[in-house]
Amino acid sequence: MVDMEQAWLLPALPAAAFVILALFHQYLPRKGDLIAVGSTVLSFLLALFVAADLFGQLPAGPGELVGNTSGFDWVEIPDIDFVLRIGFRVDQVTMVMLAVVSFVGMLVHIYSLGYMKGEPRYGWYYAVLSLFVASMLTLVLADNFLLLYVTWEGVGICSYLLIGHYWERRTAAEAAKKAFITTRFGDVFLLIGIVMLWREAGTFDMSEIFEKAEAGEFGKTYLTAATLLLFGGAAGKSAQFPFHVWLPDAMEGPTPVSALIHAATMVVAGVYLVARVMPLFEASYDGALYFVVVVGLTTTFMAAFMGLVMTDIKRVVAYSTLNSLGLMMVSLGFGEAGVGPAMLYLFTHAFFKALLFLGCGSVIHATEKQETTDLGGLAAKMPITGRTFAVGALAMAGVVPLSGFFAKDEILVAAQDFSWAALLLILVSLPITAMYMLRLYLLTFTGEPRDRHAYEHAHESPPVMSWPLVALAVLAVVSGFVVFEPIGKAIGVHSGFLGAVENVLVEEVHGFSLDWAMAAVSTLLVVGGLYAGYYAWSGAALPAKAAGERFPFLYRLLRNKFYVDDFYQWVINYVVLGLAKVIAVFDRAVVNDTGVNGAGEVTNGAGFFLKFQQTGKLPNYALAMIVGVAVLAIVGFSVKG
Amino acid sequence: METAAEQIPLESFLFVAAVIFSLGVYGVLSRRNAVQILMSVELMLNAVAVNFVAFATYTDPELFRGLVFAVFVIIVAAAEVGLALGIILRVFRNRATANVDEVSELKW
Numbered sequence: 243m244v245d246m247e248q249a250w251l252l253p254a255l256p257a258a259a260f261v262i263l264a265l266f267h268q269y270l271p272r273k274g275d276l277i278a279v280g281s282t283v284l285s286f287l288l289a290l291f292v293a294a295d296l297f298g299q300l301p302a303g304p305g306e307l308v309g310n311t312s313g314f315d316w317v318e319i320p321d322i323d324f325v326l327r328i329g330f331r332v333d334q335v336t337m338v339m340l341a342v343v344s345f346v347g348m349l350v351h352i353y354s355l356g357y358m359k360g361e362p363r364y365g366w367y368y369a370v371l372s373l374f375v376a377s378m379l380t381l382v383l384a385d386n387f388l389l390l391y392v393t394w395e396g397v398g399i400c401s402y403l404l405i406g407h408y409w410e411r412r413t414a415a416e417a418a419k420k421a422f423i424t425t426r427f428g429d430v431f432l433l434i435g436i437v438m439l440w441r442e443a444g445t446f447d448m449s450e451i452f453e454k455a456e457a458g459e460f461g462k463t464y465l466t467a468a469t470l471l472l473f474g475g476a477a478g479k480s481a482q483f484p485f486h487v488w489l490p491d492a493m494e495g496p497t498p499v500s501a502l503i504h505a506a507t508m509v510v511a512g513v514y515l516v517a518r519v520m521p522l523f524e525a526s527y528d529g530a531l532y533f534v535v536v537v538g539l540t541t542t543f544m545a546a547f548m549g550l551v552m553t554d555i556k557r558v559v560a561y562s563t564l565n566s567l568g569l570m571m572v573s574l575g576f577g578e579a580g581v582g583p584a585m586l587y588l589f590t591h592a593f594f595k596a597l598l599f600l601g602c603g604s605v606i607h608a609t610e611k612q613e614t615t616d617l618g619g620l621a622a623k624m625p626i627t628g629r630t631f632a633v634g635a636l637a638m639a640g641v642v643p644l645s646g647f648f649a650k651d652e653i654l655v656a657a658q659d660f661s662w663a664a665l666l667l668i669l670v671s672l673p674i675t676a677m678y679m680l681r682l683y684l685l686t687f688t689g690e691p692r693d694r695h696a697y698e699h700a701h702e703s704p705p706v707m708s709w710p711l712v713a714l715a716v717l718a719v720v721s722g723f724v725v726f727e728p729i730g731k732a733i734g735v736h737s738g739f740l741g742a743v744e745n746v747l748v749e750e751v752h753g754f755s756l757d758w759a760m761a762a763v764s765t766l767l768v769v770g771g772l773y774a775g776y777y778a779w780s781g782a783a784l785p786a787k788a789a790g791e792r793f794p795f796l797y798r799l800l801r802n803k804f805y806v807d808d809f810y811q812w813v814i815n816y817v818v819l820g821l822a823k824v825i826a827v828f829d830r831a832v833v834n835d836t837g838v839n840g841a842g843e844v845t846n847g848a849g850f851f852l853k854f855q856q857t858g859k860l861p862n863y864a865l866a867m868i869v870g871v872a873v874l875a876i877v878g879f880s881v882k883g
Numbered sequence: 884m885e886t887a888a889e890q891i892p893l894e895s896f897l898f899v900a901a902v903i904f905s906l907g908v909y910g911v912l913s914r915r916n917a918v919q920i921l922m923s924v925e926l927m928l929n930a931v932a933v934n935f936v937a938f939a940t941y942t943d944p945e946l947f948r949g950l951v952f953a954v955f956v957i958i959v960a961a962a963e964v965g966l967a968l969g970i971i972l973r974v975f976r977n978r979a980t981a982n983v984d985e986v987s988e989l990k991w
Contacts, residue, residue, distance in 0.1 A: 856989070858988060858990030859984060860983040861911075
């Protein structure tokens with residue numbers, strides 16, 4: 243039986259599938275896709291056993307789990323305390339991620355059988371997808387920062403490769419570069435933060451660093467700086483403001499990839515990291531957590547407003563992802579009390595957001611259109627996609643009793659204890675979220691078809707694609723119920739979701755209690771948002787158009803994504819390229835002309851003068867030899883003398 | 884009865900060898916005919932061989948390491964002469980001269 247000590251098998255299986263597919267996919271039947279799918283299915287089953295082993299040990303307080311670590315020291319340099327450890331560690335926070343990654347990874351592998359059928363580089367697609375699952379599972383299992391960083395880059399490169407899967411399309415190649423470079427900015431912060439922690443603590447091991455931080459062995463300012471640098475890495479990966487620009491463009495990749503990487507797993511790696519290093523935030527100045535809240539709220543609001551006006555259905559879902567990621571970060575900014583809600587949101591979000599993306603994929607597969615101006619009325623043609631999409635949209639909006647409701651409400655409860663300003667702002671964002679989610683559904687699935695030809699062409703997707711939708715829709719409905727204690731007990735945990743997760747951090751847990759007043763307020767706001775959305779966009783969407791014409795400046799501001807992308811382009815054009823020109827001059831004048839060419843010219847000139855020594859006359863050479871020997875002899879004797 | 888080595892001091896041998904060597908150097912520098920230069924080189928080599936034998940006899944009578952070296956010098960000289968004469972012959976065939984001043988193509 244597999245228990246927590248064999249958790250390394252989870253990433254090992256997809257990694258093996260990657261190696262096999264990357265090397266031999268041309269020679270395998272069906273390009274080896276079934277090997278990749280099989281490895282993820284096995285990984286998911288193993289994850290269930292690992293979960294059973296973990297649940298059996300709960301409730302265990304911080305550090306009380308036994309047999310949950312494995313691994314070995316790969317590289318050791320004793321003189322400088324450097325240990326590169328391939329180490330794995332399972333706890334409740336990890337388990338949430340393991341469940342999400344292995345389950346959504348499995349579904350996306352299956353769904354891709356239909357979606358990617360006959361697409362170019364099919365075998366390579368599956369190879370990279372497996373590599374991604376392997377990297378992501380290692381990332382969440384890593385027990386030290388160095389391994390985490392390695393896999394952090396691993397998921398980054400997979401994201402790059404998969405966004406750029408259709409690299410013949412220029413926009414896809416550009417989007418891949420944009421995603422990679424933008425997240426690299428964050429990654430540099432992360433690396434500096436890790437090195438800072440290592441320099442002071444002499445270890446990469448997370449739990450050791452946390453113990454030292456709690457014991458106050460770091461200078462407080464130093465620790466705060468290092469922690470904020472780690473947060474910089476998390477913000478890059480989780481597309482928080484000001485790094486958010488890459489995520490909408492990442493929609494150039496195949497849709498299942500968007501569902502897996504840019505909704506359910508990789509983008510929440512940042513959230514996971516912040517939750518993981520919460521002890522460091524707790525030991526830092528309070529400002530660090532406030533900073534997280536501010537960044538998260540900024541992201542939430544920018545994304546929610548932009549979601550209102552975008553017309554590409556995948557991009558709207560991408561903005562809703564930004565919105566959710568912002569909320570998770572805000573929740574983490576509340577400190578230890580916010581970790582449980584954030585992880586709950588992460589857990590439920592993975593299901594309903596993957597559902598929304600795969601629903602978009604289904605629409606795109608059927609109509610080959612993804613602009614709302616080309617869609618409409620598809621509910622009749624694609625009943626399964628339409629209904630499951632509606633479930634996903636309502637879960638995202640946070641309608642009772644779908645999963646998004648519980649997650650969002652726990653965040654609100656945590657906000658209550660933190661600050662009323664944050665609470666108010668989150669409440670304000672709720673109706674906006676509800677509005678654009680309903681807008682997306684109405685424009686895609688109801689009303690008059692705006693492109694007759696695409697509409698006639700549309701059909702329900704094959705079962706291999708629709709069944710993952712149904713599975714995710716069911717989970718989008720029920721996954722929120724894990725907060726209730728009886729449900730938790732039914733799946734073998736001692737308490738509900740929050741109690742189990744909070745156990746990792748603190749002895750005392752808040753647990754779950756439904757705040758009726760809060761629930762009522764939030765539900766009222768969500769329903770209000772839905773009503774406003776219905777009023778604005780149902781039918782011919784006349785009120786929405788009128789609003790757009792009434793406030794042209796606002797509309798342009800949102801359509802142009804607050805000009806953030808343009809600002810970055812301006813910086814690149816004038817600052818980066820300007821600096822590059824200066825450096826180019828230096829390169830030309832100093833490095834090239836003086837250094838490289840200079841060395842050549844000196845050699846050349848020396849050769850010109852020395853060549854006259856070669857007279858071609860034998861006696862000259864003989865004389866030189868004899869004089870040379872005589873000089874050497876004299877020197878030799880006098881030195882020895 | 885004194886041996887020859889005891890009657891004649893080492894310095895005499897070294898003196899003779901030095902004279903022969905100097906003649907060889909002079910020959911190499913002053914001659915223009917390739918064959919003469921080669922002969923001068925032979926003189927230098929033989930001077931060295933004399934030195935070897937002398938030192939062997941005076942400083943290391945039990946073994947004959949120096950003698951072995953002298954034999955090596957003779958062998959190398961023979962091989963060198965064979966090679967060098969071959970080259971000189973080819974040069975002579977090509978341009979009807981053995982004067983080294985006229986063979987000066989390999990210059991700047």
